[in-house]
Amino acid sequence: MTADLDPGPQTVTDGRGLLPDFVTRWAQDRPDATAITYGDTSWTWEHWDLRIRRLTGALRSAGIGRGDTVAFVDKNHPACLEVTFAVAALGAAVAIVNWRQAGDELVHVLVDSGSTMVFAGAEFAESVEAVADRTPAVTRTLVVGGEGADDYESFLAAGEPTSAAADVVDTDALLVIYSSGTTGRPKGVVLDQRALITHTVDNGDVFPYAAGDISLVAMPLFHVGGISYAFIGIRAGVPSIMTREPDAASLVGAFVAGATHAFFVPPVLAGFLAAGEGAIGAFAKLKFVGYGAAPMPLPLLQRALNAWPHIDFVQVYGQTEIAGVATVLRPEVHRDPAREHLLVSVGTALPGVEIRVVDVVSGEDVAAGEEGEIWLRTVHAMTGYLNRPDATAETITPEGWLRTGDIGRMDSDGYVFVDDRIKDMIITGGENVYGPEVERVLMEHPSVTDAAVIGVPDERWGESVKAVVAVSAPIEADEVIAFCRTRLAGYKCPRTVDVIDALPRNPSGKILKRELRAPFWEGQGRRV
Numbered sequence: 001m002t003a004d005l006d007p008g009p010q011t012v013t014d015g016r017g018l019l020p021d022f023v024t025r026w027a028q029d030r031p032d033a034t035a036i037t038y039g040d041t042s043w044t045w046e047h048w049d050l051r052i053r054r055l056t057g058a059l060r061s062a063g064i065g066r067g068d069t070v071a072f073v074d075k076n077h078p079a080c081l082e083v084t085f086a087v088a089a090l091g092a093a094v095a096i097v098n099w100r101q102a103g104d105e106l107v108h109v110l111v112d113s114g115s116t117m118v119f120a121g122a123e124f125a126e127s128v129e130a131v132a133d134r135t136p137a138v139t140r141t142l143v144v145g146g147e148g149a150d151d152y153e154s155f156l157a158a159g160e161p162t163s164a165a166a167d168v169v170d171t172d173a174l175l176v177i178y179s180s181g182t183t184g185r186p187k188g189v190v191l192d193q194r195a196l197i198t199h200t201v202d203n204g205d206v207f208p209y210a211a212g213d214i215s216l217v218a219m220p221l222f223h224v225g226g227i228s229y230a231f232i233g234i235r236a237g238v239p240s241i242m243t244r245e246p247d248a249a250s251l252v253g254a255f256v257a258g259a260t261h262a263f264f265v266p267p268v269l270a271g272f273l274a275a276g277e278g279a280i281g282a283f284a285k286l287k288f289v290g291y292g293a294a295p296m297p298l299p300l301l302q303r304a305l306n307a308w309p310h311i312d313f314v315q316v317y318g319q320t321e322i323a324g325v326a327t328v329l330r331p332e333v334h335r336d337p338a339r340e341h342l343l344v345s346v347g348t349a350l351p352g353v354e355i356r357v358v359d360v361v362s363g364e365d366v367a368a369g370e371e372g373e374i375w376l377r378t379v380h381a382m383t384g385y386l387n388r389p390d391a392t393a394e395t396i397t398p399e400g401w402l403r404t405g406d407i408g409r410m411d412s413d414g415y416v417f418v419d420d421r422i423k424d425m426i427i428t429g430g431e432n433v434y435g436p437e438v439e440r441v442l443m444e445h446p447s448v449t450d451a452a453v454i455g456v457p458d459e460r461w462g463e464s465v466k467a468v469v470a471v472s473a474p475i476e477a478d479e480v481i482a483f484c485r486t487r488l489a490g491y492k493c494p495r496t497v498d499v500i501d502a503l504p505r506n507p508s509g510k511i512l513k514r515e516l517r518a519p520f521w522e523g524q525g526r527r528v
Contacts, residue, residue, distance in 0.1 A: 018164055019174065019193050019231075020056075020085040022200075023049050026237045034239040037257070038078045045237075048082075050161060055086040058159030062117065062140070066091030066167060069114050069176065071138075073097040073106075073128060074121025075244045079144045079152055080221045081230060083119055084174070088193055091168035095176040095188065096222040100489040102127045108185055110135045112387060113176050122146025170194040176386055177224055179320045179432055186434075188386030189320045191224075199323035199380035200231045202352040206314060206328050207261060207290060209236040216259035216286075218246040218268075223430065225293045225316075228324035229263040248275065255285040263290040265430035266297070269304050270460040280307050292316040292325075293430035294462035295418075298344055305334060317346035317418060321395065321402055323380040326353050327416050345415045353378040356401065357410050360422065368412040373422060375401040424513065426455035428463050431491045435513075438465065438494065441487045445480065447473045450503050452511045453494065456520040467494035468516055470502055 026035065027049035035048040043051065064070060070087060072080050072094055080096060087094050095113035097106065099121065106127060110118065111134075118141045120128045125143045132138065142151040170193040178186035207229075209215070215233030217240050219226035233240050241259050243250035246268055254262075269291065272283045289311050296315065305313065312331035318324050329347030333339055349355050357372040358365055366372040377400050384392035396402050407420040426433040435453040442451035450470040455463035467480060477497035484493040504512040 017170060018168060019088040019197060020052060020164060022231065022235045023052060023085060030237065033237075035234075036078055036081075036240045036242060038242045039244075043078075051156060052082050052085045052089075053161040053163065054159035055082050055156045056089045056159070056164075057162035058155050059086055059092070060090060060162055060165075061159065062155075064090055064092050064117065066165065066172065068092040068116060069095055070117040070119065071095045071097055071110055071113060071115035072119045073099055073124045074119070074144055075099055075123075076217070076221055076226070076242055077121065077144055077244065078242060079119060080227075081234075082156075084227070088172075088174050089162070089164040089168065091165060091172040093173045093176055093190075095178070096227065098178065098220075098222045098489070099124055100491065102489075103131070105186070105489065107131045107134045109178055109188075110138060113188055116140075117142070119144050119152060170197065173383060175224075175227070177222065177320050185437070187388055187391060189224075190383040190386050191323050191380075192383050195323050195380040195382065196228070196231065198352060198378075199228060199325065200235050202350055202380065203228075203232050203325055204236070206316070206325070206330075206350065207232050207236075207263075207288070209233065209238045209261065213238050213260045213288075214258050215240045216251075216254045216262040217242040218251060218254070219263055219265065219293075219430070223293065224320045224324045225263060225265075225430065229290070233261070248272075248279065252279075252282045255282050258285075260286060261288045261290075262286055263292075265293045266291055266295070266300060266462055267429045267460050269296075270300055273300070273303055273307060274460075284308055284310070286311055288312045288314070288331075290314045290316055292318070294427045297457070297459050297462070300459060301334075301343055315347060316350075317416070318350075319404060321382045321404075322353070322376055322378055323382075325350050326355070326376050326378070326404075342415055345411075345417045347416065348414045349416075350378075352380070355410065355414075355416060357408060357416075360407075366409075369409055371407055371409050371419060374404045374406045374408045374416065374418070376404060377401050420514075426453070426463050426465055428455065428458070428465055428491060429461040433465055433492045438467070438484065438488065438492055441484055442467055442469060442480070444487070445475075445483050447471045447475045448480070452503050452513055452516055454513055454517045454520075456496075456517070457524050458495075464495045465493065466520075467497045468503065469497060469499055471499055475499065 026045040031046035032044050034042050035045040084094050097109050118128050118138055121144050128141050144152040173190050174193045175191040176188045179189050215238050217230045221227045241254045272279045313334045315329035316325040318326035327347045328350055333342050354377040356375040360373045381402050405422045406418050408418040410416050424435040438453040439451045442448050448469050449472050452468045454466050456466045458464040480497045504515045
């Protein structure tokens with residue numbers, strides 16, 4: 001089944017050719033209004049635009065130009081956005097690194113991205129320095145923030161304010177965001193400026209802002225859901241409050257400071273609902289909440305709707321490969337008793353996005369209501385996977401359709417339901433975990449002879465990581481988990497471990513993961 005293309009905005013750049021123009025426009029129109037607040041510091045649009053232009057000049061003086069890549073490794077910090085806007089003005093790109101990555105994972109991202117300069121938060125600079133001998137292309141690391149010398153601020157202050165380079169075009173690569181891939185190593189998703197601008201424009205009516213509204217940027221900027229959401233508020237010209245982490249204290253502080261709009265992964269809502277009346281009351285200061293990046297269990301969504309009857313909720317579904325959003329379940333559907341069955345859907349196509357549901361074997365469209373693989377086509381799709389032409393060709397068809405790897409269906413009204421995954425991916429708390437990467441580590445344990453990693457339902461996290469292993473000698477689950485924690489980021493490690501005699505396999509030897517998952521997803525209504 002195919003959903004017709006909504007023409008959306010007639011000019012993909014909304015009359016502004018490059019991403020930094022989002023800021024420059026408001027520096028000209030409302031220079032003294034607040035642009036962004038971080039902790040105790042706020043910048044006006046004029047001041048923030050000047051900082052970005054100074055950073056642009058500093059980067060150019062440091063030799064960064066069109067086609068180059070820098071990396072950013074930190075928790076949320078305005079510098080991440082400043083670096084992104086500044087490199088955009090130069091036609092360069094930024095690889096925003098998941099700060100949880102260390103050791104081999106960090107080396108892979110820095111080397112694969114071709115980064116020559118790293119901006120590292122003070123608490124992560126040591127991790128970057130620890131792999132310096134394995135990342136020879138990185139010639140300079142600048143420390144961002146911290147109690148000591150702030151290399152970043154000194155670097156920025158020394159820059160000569162510079163506007164966009166004349167040769168930069170909106171098809172220049174801008175963001176490299178790493179998403180798990182078929183080899184078990186993360187793949188760099190390359191998004192150009194046109195994709196990001198188009199995505200921001202197309203989401204303009206999905207996240208509506210009015211005078212007096214304030215956007216809360218709390219989700220990690222190394223996720224497309226975090227940084228793409230930040231762009232939406234910036235383009236709208238409303239003030240943004242950025243929190244370093246989405247912890248309860250920081251979020252409540254932002255609510256008290258006047259935040260009206262936010263985007264969260266479902267576990268954040270679960271945390272506030274579980275924390276009691278005080279937390280529920282604090283959350284009630286919001287008037288508009290987007291959620292996505294992980295499945296929202298229906299009971300959790302129903303509790304949220306009942307707890308905050310005045311809040312407009314909007315669900316989004318998509319992936320890094322399309323800059324974020326593909327479908328939207330709008331606020332009015334959330335509150336419509338006659339359409340309660342749609343609460344388990346992910347909504348209808350975002351303007352500017354085409355959707356097909358196709359037979360996984362033939363590639364032909366299936367009938368309305370039948371399951372198939374969800375395919376997407378949009379201007380805000382990725383350029384491809386960095387250094388991975390084969391993986392790009394496997395994901396994007398010659399006609400421009402992006403294979404999502406998700407199994408779903410679309411009803412006759414265009415509402416999409418995501419039921420399962422072809423890709424062996426687990427989304428836990430908004431974090432992507434690719435099974436083979438964890439399995440590779442499990443198989444390094446001397447007592448593990450076979451291993452499979454699956455996602456199982458978790459009311460708070462959407463899914464949690466479960467390892468199913470066969471062993472040559474008795475072993476405790478805690479030992480397996482501890483073993484993984486020494487080799488993987490914490491969110492990738494199994495939360496539970498089952499030991500069985502032998503893993504089920506088909507005649508060709510492939511592990512039957514659907515068979516392993518089935519008992520845990522029975523009665524869940526969907527399998528992801």
